Amino acid sequence: MAATEKTSSEPIMAPTTSFEQTEQFRKRSHGQSSEAVLLKEEDTRLATRLDATRARLTALLERHENLKERLSRDSDKIIFERLQREFDAAKVSHAEEISLDEEQWNDGLIATIREKVHIEADKKALQGQTSVLADQQQSRTAYRIKNKVIYCLDSARIGILYETDFAGEPFESYHCVLDSKSFLEKMTVSEHTVPFFLPIKEAETNFLSSNAIKFIDCVGDMLQAYVDRREQVRLVKELYGNQIAELFHSLPYNMIEFVIEDYYCKVTASVRYSELVCTLPSRARVLAWPIHPSKKISGRGENGGTHASPPSRLTYAEEALTTMSLPEAYAEIVLNLKRSVRQVSPNVLRD
Secondary structure, eight states: OOOOOOOOOSOOOOOOOHHHHHHHHHHHHHHHHHHHHHHHHHHHHHHHHHHHHHHHHHHHHHHHHHHHHHHTSHHHHHHHHHHHHHHHHHHHHOSEEEEOOTTTOSHHHHHHHHHHHHHHHHHHHHHOHHHHHHHHHHHOEEEEETTEEEEEETTTEEEEEEEEEETTEEEEEEEEEEEOSSTTSOOEEEEEOSOTTSOHHHHIIIIITTOHHHHHHHHHHHHHHHHHHHHHHHHHHHHHTTTEEEEEEOTTSSEEEEEEEOSSEEEEEEEEOSSTTOSSOSEEEEEEEEOOGGGTTTSSOTTSOSOSSOOEEOHHHHHHHHHSOHHHHHHHHHHHHHHHHHHHOTTTTOO
16 A cells, blocks of 8 residues: 655745845844934933033023122122111110020010010100110110021111021021011011022012011021022032032022032932922932943043943932932942942943
């Protein structure tokens, strides 16, 4: 019996031709090159955003200088010097200074001070200035609450002296004078030496007529926080200025950005303070661009960029900036920078 030929139901695969192999390789190469193009485009977008940010910060620095010049105009100096003399005289003329606790610092006290200054002004108008001066020096009392001293001034005015400090050392003082036409009318800010970029007018509108204590505290908190942020930046520049490539800040120091450059990476840090009464940032963004030593010879990467790898976020640095003072956070960033860059880009630090 003849053997029956068995046929297979499975399809027979045609051998892959060299053309098809070439086509498959071309497609894979095209996919890889497309991915490289996308990475390059992303790097370009990041670089463009950084350039735009740098341009905005440069414009802010120019505005900063212009506004500083405005702040130091002769009229501003005259107001400061006059108020300084008036407050110094008030300090001498007040018979005593009472330190207040939180419970004593209330609207009732402000009402009592307002009543006193209006009674003095009325007496002076009725009896003449000479006969009233001796009584005033005997009866005037100053009130201290933390970094604020409240004085009774002539012409039915109340003066607030704001003292500031940093790291236990006293810094500059600021003045604010409150005025009202009568005891029953609302108070207004008649003069002050608060820096013009701090929103004292906004605080006056929001608080003074309804809650004088809140207004006085708000201005004091803004001034102290401003000095604190400013001195933190000054200290960082003093201690680490030779390590910092660039440093920018806004006038109230509520926006700060700096750049650190080393042989193996470039770091850009940006911090924001949500409120002008804050001394610690509410937001921080820290990016590191690892740079391979071979790319550092010419100072530029393969594609003409300054970085050989896309940036990575340094979360430990962001946490440090939002939980520590700026000098402490800077030291923490630098101390752990090499280890963190090695983790995100292991090849960068190899010889």
